[in-house]
Amino acid sequence: MSGHVFHPGHEELHGITVVVTGRSGRTYVGRYHERTPTGTLLHDVGVHDPATGQSRADYLARTLKFGVRAEQKHVVLPDEEIDEIRKLAEFE
């Protein structure tokens, strides 16, 4: 049973926890689902907003240690907001 996948045929990032750098200055961390006609769909998403005063580096360090603090169940990010998508694991 190990290795059995319930969702074959999806994009490479499907199911992977990613960090999306937004052009708005926000950073989104969540599980990549798929690219849709209206944008990229993430599940269980935490959002870093620089307006809170916490640095993005601190936010990511805390996320790496304690996991994604999901504030939103689903988020669709329009293409114009997305600057970069990287796996969270790359920040380890």
Place this chain on the structure above:
Amino acid sequence: MAYPEMMVKPMREEMTQMGARELTSVPEVDAELGDQQGTTLVFVNSVCGCAAGGARPALRAALEKGPKPDKVVTVFAGQDTEAVARARQYFADYQPSSPSIALFKDGEVVHFIHRHQIEGKAPQEVARNLVDAFQKYCAPASV
């Protein structure tokens, strides 16, 4: 949404065959995780093949080497929701994800492997992470 039990049965059995005790209710979770002494590993199982499909063999491989936790228990995310929610209450500041693995020592989380540390990794790599933690926290103290 829970998957049909016949689909998840092999994943449950994969855990029990490696010696994990399955916890499916809140009282069972409290009995194992409340007032703990020694080391306990909690494996949050998942149907996700991308991550759990590698995490289960990783744990099995780690348990076959060197020191291991006094107890290994498992809860199944998306299936036994109340038991999972209760187990997560013991995880303190660690956020929920599945699959994930928590190692307790005397009731305190001393090592945690999140889903993002499992995704895309070979089981051997995750097993190494576990073996290192078992060496650090589960080996008998030298005199």
